[in-house]
Amino acid sequence: MRDLYASLRLPPQRVYVKDASLLRRLGAFVADLLLLDFAVFSSFGSLLLGSFDIGQALREGFTLSPAAYAAAVVMALLGLAYFSLFEYVLGQTPGMMLLNIRAVNVTLWRAAVRNAYMVPLFPFPLLWVIEPVHLALRKTRLLEVISRTRTIEYISY
């Protein structure tokens, strides 16, 4: 097969690297959340949803039982571990692999910083609002700027 390609005398493949597009980032994130939900969070279903009564929530407002709160904290930490480990070890989460984007200049510490929005402690949850706004305005996430990492996509032509 390699000989066949060589005999064709094609021009060398050029690769253009640019910041990952918003759509690819979103797609990768959704794919990762689905995988996390299916593979890692399934054990927490009864703890989190079992204590949720939609009738009561509508009547008395949404409250979280201590067990559900503990489950939510652990799930957030597992999410942090998921994104940090994959980005450190492979440079990509499974969602990023699917959408052909990757994180560069990543060390374990930097991976943890760039995923700090998962930390379930104030003020980190504010990043769920700040990050998308920053991404939309500057084409890069605030935590990427802080961690001095980038998320890129390859375009071959």
Added chain:
Amino acid sequence: MAKKQGVQDGASTATKIWVTLLILFGLAIIGAFTAAVITLFNGAGGGYGANVAVIPVEGVLVANDDGSFGSGVAASDTLLEDIRKAEGESSIKAVIFRINSPGGSAVASDEVATAIRRMQKPSVAVIREVGASGAYWVASATDHVVANPMSVTGSIGVLGSYLSFGRFLEHWNVTYNQLISGEMKDVGTPFRELTPQERLFLQQKLDAIHEYFLQSVAENRNMSAEQVRPLADGRFFLGSEAKENGLVDQLGGEEEALDWINATIKAEPVTVVYEHRRSLLDVLTSLSAQRSLTPAAALQAMQEESVPMAR
């Protein structure tokens, strides 16, 4: 890129797959273990270290909950399950029944009251706004009854009622035809007037249930039937009145109940509420399983309405 990194760019597809599976498996194991630990510490549905179970008896007492959205009923099968759970858990030393119910089905009330009477652990009833009729029957079976001075309680009586459409059908020239073998087989049908014999027959049944109710209350409260009979004409009492005539042991609320438990079990009470929350899936399942409103279903509903109610 001199900084220490993982396999990253140089990784083959096979390596990526193995690393992905390894990380996912590791996180799944940690997740399952943590969830198990939280479940273990959470116990039956509340706090770790709890020694007093609180079982809410809120809404109309029925034999089983049909799972309607926001139905607000206290189903005896659920309550019996809670009682069994409280009895079975060694950490639970006493049970509080948090009552806010106007009563309901005589059978459901008796089932719950009997289960409470059989309990080996101390039990207290805390009557909040209403603990009347069947709900009082349940409260009377506990070892100690606490009520707010303004709670509505008592109402020891039985009612059985239904709508009668006999004259309505007659007015619209509709004839009720039902073939029966056995004179009393269609007693209580809503499509014709009751005969005097049928009325007497139904009244006798209600009286029998009333007498059973009265005897149970007397037995539960360590009173004689003669002491209870004047109080069992169906009237309700305020908590303060009920205290005077012996239907209630103490005026107050949950704090007083906990004080009583503290003195009884000689330990600082830590409560856990046995709640039965309904998930979105349960609600959707119950909605899809609801009977559609057909004439047959309406007929059945009308007949169910004639079940004797201790309320």
